[in-house]
Amino acid sequence: xxxxxxxxxxxxxxxxxxxxxxxxxxxxxxxxPDLLPGRNEALAAPVGDRIPHATTIVAAxxxxxxVMAGDRRATSGNIISQRDMEKVFRTDDYSCMGIxxxxxxxxxxxxxxxxxxxxxxxxxxxxxxVAGKANRLATMIRGNLGMAMQGLVVVPLFAAYDxxxxxxxxxxxDVGGGPYEQQQYHSxxxxxxxxxxxxxxLYRENASPExxxxxxxxxxxDAADDDSATGGPDVTRKIWPVVAxxxxxxxRRLSDDEVAGYVQTVIDERMSSPDGPAAPLR
Amino acid sequence: xxxxxxxxxxxxxDKADYARKGIARGRSVxxxxxxxxxxxxxxxxxxxxxxxxxxxDRIGFAAVGRYNEFEALRLGGIRYADINGYNYARDDVxxxxxxxxxxxxxxxxxxxxxxxxxxxIVVAEVGDSSDEDHIYRLTFDGSVFDxxxxxxxxxxxxxxxxxxxxxxxxxxxxAEALEAALFALTEPGGERSPxxxxxxxxxxxxxxxxxxxxxxxxxxxxxxxxxxxxxAPAPExxxxxxxxxxxxxxxxxxSGG
Numbered sequence: 393x394x395x396x397x398x399x400x401x402x403x404x405x406x407x408x409x410x411x412x413x414x415x416x417x418x419x420x421x422x423x424x425p426d427l428l429p430g431r432n433e434a435l436a437a438p439v440g441d442r443i444p445h446a447t448t449i450v451a452a453x454x455x456x457x458x459v460m461a462g463d464r465r466a467t468s469g470n471i472i473s474q475r476d477m478e479k480v481f482r483t484d485d486y487s488c489m490g491i492x493x494x495x496x497x498x499x500x501x502x503x504x505x506x507x508x509x510x511x512x513x514x515x516x517x518x519x520x521x522v523a524g525k526a527n528r529l530a531t532m533i534r535g536n537l538g539m540a541m542q543g544l545v546v547v548p549l550f551a552a553y554d555x556x557x558x559x560x561x562x563x564x565x566d567v568g569g570g571p572y573e574q575q576q577y578h579s580x581x582x583x584x585x586x587x588x589x590x591x592x593x594l595y596r597e598n599a600s601p602e603x604x605x606x607x608x609x610x611x612x613x614d615a616a617d618d619d620s621a622t623g624g625p626d627v628t629r630k631i632w633p634v635v636a637x638x639x640x641x642x643x644r645r646l647s648d649d650e651v652a653g654y655v656q657t658v659i660d661e662r663m664s665s666p667d668g669p670a671a672p673l674r
Numbered sequence: 675x676x677x678x679x680x681x682x683x684x685x686x687x688d689k690a691d692y693a694r695k696g697i698a699r700g701r702s703v704x705x706x707x708x709x710x711x712x713x714x715x716x717x718x719x720x721x722x723x724x725x726x727x728x729x730x731d732r733i734g735f736a737a738v739g740r741y742n743e744f745e746a747l748r749l750g751g752i753r754y755a756d757i758n759g760y761n762y763a764r765d766d767v768x769x770x771x772x773x774x775x776x777x778x779x780x781x782x783x784x785x786x787x788x789x790x791x792x793x794x795i796v797v798a799e800v801g802d803s804s805d806e807d808h809i810y811r812l813t814f815d816g817s818v819f820d821x822x823x824x825x826x827x828x829x830x831x832x833x834x835x836x837x838x839x840x841x842x843x844x845x846x847x848x849a850e851a852l853e854a855a856l857f858a859l860t861e862p863g864g865e866r867s868p869x870x871x872x873x874x875x876x877x878x879x880x881x882x883x884x885x886x887x888x889x890x891x892x893x894x895x896x897x898x899x900x901x902x903x904x905x906a907p908a909p910e911x912x913x914x915x916x917x918x919x920x921x922x923x924x925x926x927x928x929s930g931g
Binding site: 503511 | 759
């Protein structure tokens with residue numbers, strides 16, 4: 393890699409010189425390292441409960457794809473700091489990520505990750521494999537470990553359509569960046585234990601996308617029911633969960649009207665049985 | 675005066691001649707506006723080495739000339755666009771900014787180095803309506819031309835542009851615009867490039883997120899058939915018995931050789 397001092401005067405730093413592999417993050421690291429997240433000075437004290445936190449994200453595979461859904465609440469300590477937050481992000485045509493934990497870091501990571509995937513695709517003329525995408529995200533989380541120790545923990549959930557298997561795949565992560573592929577369904581965030589419990593009973597292998605969306609909304613309802621940091625459907629303000637469906641046709645975020653329909657089904661059900669549908673005992 | 679003095683005027687002329695000759699060796703690329711955006715068409719037998727590329731959400735790139743040179747420009751443009759979009763906002767990345775970057779770089783290379791880049795490139799941005807589309811053509815010396823409607827560049831560019839003007843009008847549907855481009859890219863009486871040897875892409879303003887889309891395979895063949903049906907209903911005499919042949923001359927690999 394040539395130093396930019398070798399270039400003729402006035403030429404824009406490294407932009408026309410090859411900086412190595414087709415990774416946007418590595419390019420930014422050499423060109424303008426201050427733009428990368430997680431390079432800040434260590435904070436004097438943890439600030440974890442003073443900045444908004446994103447809470448529950450759920451994802452499950454369905455016939456021919458994968459569905460991800462997230463509630464809309466952000467909390468700072470015991471305060472609800474935002475009611476309509478977006479925590480599920482489209483990262484390219486066939487993948488998305490949801491964030492739980494420090495919202496600021498999570499949003500920045502999602503933004504960088506989207507550029508990372510597109511950058512590779514444009515430079516190389518092909519998209520990364522699903523495993524490649526999952527590993528790139530792991531690297532970014534690992535880079536954030538220092539900030540995580542200061543309370544700016546962010547843990548994403550990654551879902552993608554894999555043309556190799558004509559189906560969806562889900563990856564969960566720990567703060568150290570370890571990627572763990574999840575079969576069937578997974579959930580992250582403070583409400584995840586309740587959501588996962590619900591999904592355990594409601595998930596059906598190879599269910600239609602519609603049924604899977606319904607199961608996920610039930611699980612978010614259960615998470616909101618038991619976790620104070622997870623927001624339930626806000627009927628009066630008409631704020632519904634963000635639901636993303638990825639199939640061979642690509643990423644699609646369900647419209648508010650569509651999600652409102654599913655939410656209404658769930659609320660109607662809960663009117664008569666507040667704990668939701670019961671799984672058969674035998 | 676030192677021995678072997680060459681005046682700056684002569685130097686510039688020589689460099690320009692050299693670059694023009696290099697560019698004229700390759701085949702043409704056309705870029706034109708159609709009903710829903712901007713269409714790029716390039717005869718290109720290679721499926722891996724692209725003359726047409728996505729730069730950013732609304733911005734496409736097309737080039738003729740020496741492959742390694744325009745590839746460096748393409749990659750630099752992607753780096754520029756991605757870093758600006760990440761640093762500011764995605765809407766802040768414009769074709770004008772990119773054209774200026776290329777103009778700077780090409781102009782600098784033309785004046786300062788022994789060998790100028792043998793390239794000609796187009797940077798096109800699709801807007802919300804055809805009035806907001808921008809097509810910039812840049813030549814080897816860093817000159818920028820703000821074009822409207824259509825652009826042809828590369829070998830025989832003038833003849834190609836002439837033929838393209840015959841068929842071009844505002845707001846052509848995609849199939850007809852593609853047909854017009856192929857008519858322009860084919861010498862009169864010559865054989866058309868088959869779909870497998872065409873690189874075709876659009877910036878479609880109706881697409882969400884990223885407007886750039888490569889047209890390949892069955893989709894491209896359907897469009898070609900549709901365009902051919904709309905433009906030329908009469909069968910070409912003698913076309914059926916002649917075996918298909920490659921276009922005359924050396925096949926252009928995009929490397930300008």
